[in-house]
Amino acid sequence: MANQLVRETGLGGALIIGLGSILGTGAYVSVGLSATIAGDMLVWAIVLAALTALFNGLSSAQLAAAHPVSGGTYEYGYQFLNPASGIIAGGLFIVAKSASAATAALAVAWYISASFGVSETTVKAVAIGLLVLFTVFVLSGVRRTNWLNMLLVTVSIIGLVVFIGVALGSDSKAPAVGNELVPTSHLSLFHAAALMFVAFTGYGRIATMGEEITDPRRNIPRAVVLTLAVVSALYIAVGFAILHVGGLNTFEESHFNIANLISDSPWQWVVIVGGILAMGGVVLNLLLGVSRVILAMGRRGDLPRLLGGLDKAQKSAPAATWLTFLIMGIIAALGGIESAWTLSAFTVLIYYGITNIAALKVKKEQRFIPKFVSVLGLISCFGLVGLAAIA
Structure with a gap:
């Protein structure tokens, strides 16, 4: 069809x-943010989020x-x-992923500010x-x-492996962690x-490219499971490393x-460079993912039909992409890391609740x-929303 994207991603x-x-x-921001909330239960929070992501990832793969x-x-x-x-799902996706991308852009800007002497007053402009x-x-x-993503993923993993190795190889400060990070209630675990959970939801990015991936019935489920397996292992290792090294009382600052x-x-410096490039990769992929949803909504007429158009090569959607940039830019200009990430968390959990239904x-x-996998996904999504809201 003339208005279909080319299938070229294996x-x-x-x-x-x-x-x-x-x-x-x-990996570079959310694990630390969650540590300040969950304390010594951080690893359990990661495991719970990973299980929720697995249920939702399989539901997404089924649908894709x-x-x-x-x-x-x-x-x-x-x-x-x-x-x-x-x-409703389209609107939730746009808000959730735009907030996540804005968080990543702001985090990169703060990394640059802290590491390379950029003034804090210019952080939002950098983002x-x-x-x-x-x-x-x-x-x-x-x-x-895709080629750029391969480079960014490689550098990201190297940075995480270096952090894990250095942190676990250092003198343990576990008692200090216990003193400064005991959560006020077990509800903090769910918060x-x-x-x-937001830190796992890149698997949904694969599903939104169903029109561009070759042999989608076979490749999408495999890519989702492989992605979650690799990421779960890395997050758990990072969680153990953070709890081992301690010193999280200044994390928010x-x-x-x-x-x-x-x-x-x-x-x-390896961790700094890895973090900057990895979060840059997040911005790149979320720009692509959100623009594809806007593209779909424009095609159907739920948004102005101008947003449903492709370029002459049938490989990109200029109007949808620029609108995506505008939404993300507004969130980055008006919000901060913690508030943007929290907005993303609550909206994306509701979004995946609809996915499971x-x-x-x-x-x-x-x-x-x-079917019970999708039932577990539905319960976990709305359960986390409710428990986190009262935490």
Whole structure:
């Protein structure tokens, strides 16, 4: 069809896109933010978030295989539920992922401010400049961004491995962690898990590219499971490392920069560079993902039809991409790291609640996961929203 995106992303590209969407703000900021809430229960919060992500990831993969088009739960809501569900899901996705991208852009700006002497008064300008840069990358076509993602993912993992190695190899400050980070109630565990869940949701980025991934019924589920397996292992290791090294009482002041926890190490610069590039990768992928949902909404007429147009090469959506930049830029200009991440957490959990409801409607002959997986996903999403709200 003339108005269809070209299928040119295989399993490897989908895995890299998923990792690029996840490994960034989650590892370099969110784990630390969650540590200040969950304290010594941080690792349990990560495990709970990972299980929730697994249920939701399988539901997303089920839906993407059954209905492989760009747009994620916006499209699934229309196909398996009703138009209102689709429109609500589309709006939630745009808000949640725009807030997440704004968080990543702000975090990069703060890393630069702390590490390279940039004035704190220019942090928001740096964040918006980063959004402009990656908007141009997205408009250049998905194949080029896949190559850049591969580089960013590699550097991100190197930075995390260095942090884990240095932190676990240092003298333990576990007693100090216990004193300064005991949560006020067990509800703090669920609050932290809700924030950590956002750090896993890059798998949804794979599902929103259903129209661009080759053999989507086979490659999307495999990419989701592989992505979650790699990320879960890294987050748990980072969680253990943070609790081992301690010193989190100043984390909020440093905008949850894990590199500050190993400030005495000559390898700190590797973590700093890894964090900056990894979170840049998050911005890149979320610009692409949100623009695809806006593209789908424009095609159907739920947003102005101008937003449903592609360029002549059928590889990018200029109007949808620039609107995505505008939304993210406004959130970055008006909000901060913690508030933007919290907004993302609550809206994305509700979004995936709708995802699970839609997955329950997939016909038996198209189903490859049992219904109870989607039921567990639904319960975990709304359960975390409710428990985190009263924490």
